[in-house]
Structures are given as structure tokens and as C-alpha cells.
Amino acid sequence: MLVSVFIALLLPCAAMVIVFSVYICLLWYAASQGLEEGLPVKSTPQKGLTASYLEKLPKVNGGDLVMGRDCAVCLDDIEIDQPARLVPGCNHGFHLQCADTWLSKNSVCPVCRAEVSAELGNIK
Structure with a gap:
């Protein structure tokens, strides 16, 4: 029973860490792509x-x-x-x-x- 409680608490935390890591990676990728291309300035x-x-x-x-x-x-x-x-x-x-x-x-x-x-x- 202790193992099932441990798994029930650990899996959601691990999933949140994975989701947060993917979010950070996507933000970094979007920022690096925007800077390399040089966004056009609208007059x-x-x-x-x-x-x-x-x-x-x-x-x-x-x-x-x-x-x-x-x-x-x-x-x-x-x-x-x-x-x-x-x-x-x-x-x-x-x-x-x-x-x-x-x-x-x-x-x-x-x-x-x-x-x-x-x-x-x-x-x-």
C-alpha cells in the first residue's frame, strides 16, 4: 500500500516536471528563431x-x-x-x-x- 501511495504522488509530479520542461524548451526555441530571422519592422x-x-x-x-x-x-x-x-x-x-x-x-x-x-x- 505504501508503494501505491508513493506512485500516486510521484507520477503527477513527474508529469508536471515534464510538461514544464517542454514549455521552457518551446519558449527558448521560439525566442531563438525570432532573433535569428530579424523581425521586419512595420513602418x-x-x-x-x-x-x-x-x-x-x-x-x-x-x-x-x-x-x-x-x-x-x-x-x-x-x-x-x-x-x-x-x-x-x-x-x-x-x-x-x-x-x-x-x-x-x-x-x-x-x-x-x-x-x-x-x-x-x-x-x-
């Missing part, structure tokens, strides 16, 4: 809009906004007399500085993620 294209393109986007006063007067970039209200910028197509409005900062880094609307295409006024 990131220009994501934002240029300053000249930003100037072509429509400017309005905060009172003229039809889709609400909350700026999704800074989360502040757009006052009636504050300058605002509209994203063409979806007509979401933002503070002028907030929109220019956002769109210079991202070419999508911060609310609906509609992409502003290269041609003014078109949404992809």
Missing part, C-alpha cells in the same frame, strides 16, 4: 492631417453647432462665442485648438472614428 504611415489641410476644414462659432456643444477631446462645453471646428461628413464639432491638436495626430473623428480622406469633405 507607420503619417496618421494626422497637415496644417494646410486643417485650415481648409470648416470653422464655426459654438452657437452654430448642431450635433451638441460638448468637446469630446477636452470634455468641456463649447461656449456660444468660442471658435469651433467641424469634421466634414459627420459634422461633429470641437474646440478649434482641440480639433487641430487631435487631427494633426489622427485623421479620424474623435467621436465616431470616421476617417477624413485626402479630399476635403469626404469621409471614408
